[in-house]
Amino acid sequence: MQLEYIGAFDVVLGVLARFWPVWIALVVVMGASFAYKKRLGLYGQLFDSSVGIVGVGICLFWLFTAIFASTISPFNPLVQIPIMKDALPGAVEPQSGLVYLFGGDKLARDVFSRMVYGSQIVLIIAPAATGFALMVGITLGLPAGYYGGRIDTVLSFLANLVLAFPVILLFYLLVTPGIMETPIPYAMAGLFFLFPIVFFSVLFWTRYKKRPDRLYILLGLTLIIGGWVYAGLVFDADPFRIIHIDPNQLNIFVAVVFASSPGVFRIVRGLVMDIKTRDYVAAAQTRGESPWYIMLWEILPNARGPLIVDACLRIGYTTILLGTLGYFGLGLAPESPDWGTAIKDASRLLRSFIHPALPPTIALMSFVLGLNLLADSLREQSMKD
């Protein structure tokens, strides 16, 4: 049976039309941000430069794509329709009359839908892993920079140890199917996921020690929510069955957090060593504040600028790492629609077909580019102050 095709112009129009929820959301959010940019602080200042606008735009585009993925994509990313094997872009699927906008891959799945669904995986894992890495890095970097001495020596040595590992080797060792049979990933997850709970507990404790009414509410909330998420993620024992993570995703998550927290640690440590010489820290010390109060409520808020910039860059870098994992077929399921796996599958067949390779590569590149542009303009803006 012969496939029908639509022209290149129709393909472009079709793609633009499929993204309609994203365009609406983008117009609403960008319009509102423009209108109220004076009141939005650092985020509002981003809209003063073209680089910032482009960066925010690209990041929001992928964010909304991930949110509305099921509306945007015409096909299920995992379903194979045999007749569409290696179909060229614009091929019409005979049964439903819908179009394979970017063609079909070697397993006859819709490349466009896979690209759209791939954004979900990246936009969940990359920011979450970066968040955990920030927590671990901050919680360990603050005392290392503030106290110095032996704590600093030990922690810095450990951080350098992890940093001396080439990333790829680390992943080959930590993200193998075999390691799932050992308790190592769960032990590491148990350790890393403890850090946010400890961080927020200490944060509230130091601030509201003298005000039990607030303290007990905040501490209670931290422990209940933290404990719930902790039970769901590490032991897969969420009583309400809402929080659940596949073992192989947990493995990837842990490996990515492990690989990127020493970097955060080094940055936080350097910032703390710089900031602790300031007058307001000396004033707090004279007032008799506890060391952890000074670290969390005097030093950390003043280190936020570089940390936000670093977080943006780090999300981009984590996206690249996830792609690397997919490219080497580590951790993620072979049929998973994430961009790295798609690039791996397509790059083996570049001699015969190029169309399955381009959408995931361009998607990954544009998302990382958006984050880098965002980070760049954030840095420019925070330098102006």
Add this chain to the structure above:
Amino acid sequence: MLSFILRRLGTMALTMLCLTLVVFFLINLDPNLKKLAISQTEMHTSAEQLESWLVNHGYRQNFFSRYGQWLGIVPKQPVTDPATGKPARRFSFCNDPVEPTFSGVLQGDFGCSTKFKTTVASKLFPALGATGILMFWVLVVMVPISLLIGILAGMREGSRTDRTLSVASIASTATPEYVSGVIFTVIFASWLGLLNGSAASASRGITFYNFTLPVMTLAIYGIGYIARMTRASMVEVMTQQYIRTARLKGLSFGSVVVKHALRNALIAPFTVIMLQFPWLLTGVVIVEVMFRYQGFGYTLVEAAGNNDIDLLLGCSLVSVFIVLITQLISDVGYAFLNPRIRVQ
């Protein structure tokens, strides 16, 4: 200075000891050993046969004694042949000692590759040589281009050249090797047909046709990063008092840049270039797999994929060594280049 280097070398040795211990532990996890036994024995072997294979090849000895044997501080024990009861070689394809001898990494014996059926040294060092050639060409391309871009951009901060080049370098840092590799292959190999999309023939002889794509792919990610660092350092130098003085005494802009700014602006990028090596290492693995070039990265992937314990240990030792030695060189070099820095 000498004591600084000695202390750093001491830390380096300690780091390597810890890291190899960790790698050794992770590679020798029980599931990994089972996988190795399955791949090394015939099909359909029972669990007892797998276990006896592991025992016969010495994989069930005490963990620390095995690590010591690999390191060369514990004499390597030959295994006993179950048929004859006499001491025998662990693997027939390697010249393992038949008597207990000190023969580990410290003595220059990297062990035995189960995947390639040869000694690790005879596999690893040619591969390193091949990667060395690739790295050389990458550096030859990457360093001049990125320094030039950085200097041109940082010369006049905020100008149109600066903004264009900055966005271009951000774009290049946003392009990991597996993305740029695919895009370059599509453009230069599939559409234009100018270059070869595979570097497999490069092991026999390097030509422009088969080697350009890997080098380009590997260089592009680093170019953006080094260019941005150079730009930042150049911008900082251009605001210094002595630049203004030189301008005010009537020197032309070009000669101010070349004679006064350049040398000071190039100190920071030196460190960055040195610290790029660990990143290049990951890139090398991707590029060599993508373009089928038989170098270090290819060997690493093969070793990891087939649970080749000794080869993977050798690879990790080499890569960790490269990371640590470049850190040391960058620190020492920085102190040499910048007269304002003194190390204690």
